[in-house]
Amino acid sequence: MDFLLSYLVLAEIYVLLGLSTNLLVGIVGIFSVSQAAVFGVGAYIVAFFLMNTSVSFLPALAVAAICCVVLNIVVTLPSLRVSGDYFVVTSFGIQLLATAVFTNWTGGTGGANGLPGIPPPDVFGIQLASNAQLALLTSIMAGLGCIAFWLLMRAPFGRLLRAIREDELAVAAAGKNVLRAKVSAAALAGAFAGVSGGLYATFLSFIDPSSFDLDASILLLTMVVVGGARTLAGSILGPFVLLALPQLLSLVEIPTTIAAAARQLVYGLLLIVFMLFRPQGLLGEKL
Amino acid sequence: MSAPYLHVSGINKRFGGLQALNDCSFTIREGAITCLVGPNGAGKTTIFNAITGFLRPDSGQVEFRGRRISGLSPQTIVAAGIARSFQNLRLFAEISALDNVLVGMRGQFGEEPLSALFRPLKTAHAQAARRITGREILDQVGLLAQADTLVRNLSYGEQKLLTIARLLATKADLLLLDEPASGLSAGALAALMALLRRLQSAGKTLLVVEHNTRVVQQIADDVLFLHQGHLMAQGTPEAIMADPALAEIYFGGALQDHGP
Known part of the structure; x- marks a missing residue:
């Protein structure tokens, strides 16, 4: 039961992060491979406040969300000048830069050793220590995230973003402000990533750079591709499927020394197989 | 003069x-x-x-x-x-004809994330009205029957008419x-x-x-x-x-x- 609850919590955290990635990559077509870095910044900020100050969880989460909004706008800005493949390279660089900072800024992030002992979240004076309580919190957060995503996509804003993905120049010719729409999308994606990072840090109580590196960004893209790009259902399904895989692998008799490598191997294979044979994922549209 | x-x-x-x-x-x-x-x-x-x-x-x-x-x-x-069309059309192929026209309309409520998130009912209301206007524009160019068809499934001639409908949407x-x-x-x-x-x-x-x-x-x-x-x-x-x-x-x- 406890095991299922922690699976649920982690999957819901990744649903929020998947929505962030889906918004940028799937809907607007800004192919970012650095969303794990923004996720990490959210996690470190919340960890900092809870470990070093008397600020409670929700205000800390709000600060993390705001910082990630600003950060994600800044890291997405190059997409206004370079598009498509070129932005992937830029974004790759941003991800490497972030990993370098997470690993080497030992004063702030604990470096490669990470930050242990992050206290559990407290909401309105209640410490959420049990997995059931945490599951309630992440369910509410993920639920709100899904409602927000649904509202945005059915509004003219969602249509505008889809149109921008298809033909930016034609959107400008229709008299729309492409820059403002892209910055708005980046801001929203930043907020989603920041909140999910904060939840992640308090749920695991330990974070280190390996959760926020390039592998993590690729895992995130795999979740979006396997679940299905551009749809709410795909963003929900992807994390649940991908996070169930390590558990399934643990049922197979393999030495723990190669378990991590085997997991990466399966993720990589899944990404390739889906891109080749089912680019629309399980419940999505073709990326 | x-x-x-x-x-x-x-x-x-x-x-x-x-x-x-x-x-x-x-x-x-x-x-x-x-x-x-x-x-x-x-x-x-x-x-x-x-x-x-x-x-x-x-x-x-x-x-x-x-x-x-x-x-x-x-x-x-x-x-x-002043609005212009393109020789190579530049339509949004993966959305419907009506949605192509709606993208061209100016000053829509809910085109910014905050109004879409916090005024969902007003957004939906405004959209319902816009869709009526959008259908009228499609009717003007003779594409009303194709309103909900994805653009990539329209004939070339229909796509050309749609580019004009999208211009009309800008007023x-x-x-x-x-x-x-x-x-x-x-x-x-x-x-x-x-x-x-x-x-x-x-x-x-x-x-x-x-x-x-x-x-x-x-x-x-x-x-x-x-x-x-x-x-x-x-x-x-x-x-x-x-x-x-x-x-x-x-x-x-x-x-x-x-x-x-």
């Missing part, structure tokens, strides 16, 4: 070694259908880009209803009342059409010409790039003849067609092979 409706004066634009626009100047009258003709590479699309803010000219200026618009963003120019008064008739069947061509006439009666001013001389003769009130980025002549279709020097440039001597 009032200012001309659209006044283009002394536009120059150089791309590397190519002088795409060379002291290009002309005016167009309000309410007229003006056809822009000229051989390939004459600068027809380039002047469209310069008028609509997609290209910054090296020198020269564009005035619309007496207001200088050169140097403004495409967005501001659409708001001022611009001056429409710049880049080869709206090219590649159309005879039936679709007749429908298009009738549509352009209807738009003119409804008060729109049209500037149309057109290669088909028969189409030009049938719809144009004025013809602008562009050659090597410069306005060579302006006049009625009859006058322009009758000028042997222009025919020589336009057809490159091909006519003489078939002459008496």
Whole structure:
């Protein structure tokens, strides 16, 4: 039961992060491979406040969300000048830069050793220590995230973003402000990533750079591709499927020394197989 | 005397070694259908880009209803009342015909994330009203039955009509059409010409790039003849067609092979 609850919590955290990635990559077509870095910044900020100050969880989460909004706008800005493949390279660089900072800024992030002992979240004076309580919190957060995503996509804003993905120049010719729409999308994606990072840090109580590196960004893209790009259902399904895989692998008799490598191997294979044979994922549209 | 409706004066634009626009100047009258003709590479699309803010000219200026618009963003120019179509259509292929039109509408509630998130009911209400307007626009160009069809499933002729519907959605008064008739069947061509006439009666001013001389003769009130980025002549279709020097440039001597 406890095991299922922690699976649920982690999957819901990744649903929020998947929505962030889906918004940028799937809907607007800004192919970012650095969303794990923004996720990490959210996690470190919340960890900092809870470990070093008397600020409670929700205000800390709000600060993390705001910082990630600003950060994600800044890291997405190059997409206004370079598009498509070129932005992937830029974004790759941003991800490497972030990993370098997470690993080497030992004063702030604990470096490669990470930050242990992050206290559990407290909401309105209640410490959420049990997995059931945490599951309630992440369910509410993920639920709100899904409602927000649904509202945005059915509004003219969602249509505008889809149109921008298809033909930016034609959107400008229709008299729309492409820059403002892209910055708005980046801001929203930043907020989603920041909140999910904060939840992640308090749920695991330990974070280190390996959760926020390039592998993590690729895992995130795999979740979006396997679940299905551009749809709410795909963003929900992807994390649940991908996070169930390590558990399934643990049922197979393999030495723990190669378990991590085997997991990466399966993720990589899944990404390739889906891109080749089912680019629309399980419940999505073709990326 | 009032200012001309659209006044283009002394536009120059150089791309590397190519002088795409060379002291290009002309005016167009309000309410007229003006056809822009000229051989390939004459600068027809380039002047469209310069008028609509997609290209910054090296020198020269564009005035619309007496207001200088050169140097403004495409967005501001659409708001001022000029909208353009593209030769290669540039429709949004993966969304419906109606959604293509709706993207073109200005000032929509819920087009920013905060209003979409926090005023969902008002957003939905506003959208319902917009969809009605969008269907009316599709009806005007004869595409009402295809409103919910994905654009990639429309025929080429239907897609061309849809580009005009998307322009109408902006409520611009001056429409710049880049080869709206090219590649159309005879039936679709007749429908298009009738549509352009209807738009003119409804008060729109049209500037149309057109290669088909028969189409030009049938719809144009004025013809602008562009050659090597410069306005060579302006006049009625009859006058322009009758000028042997222009025919020589336009057809490159091909006519003489078939002459008496």
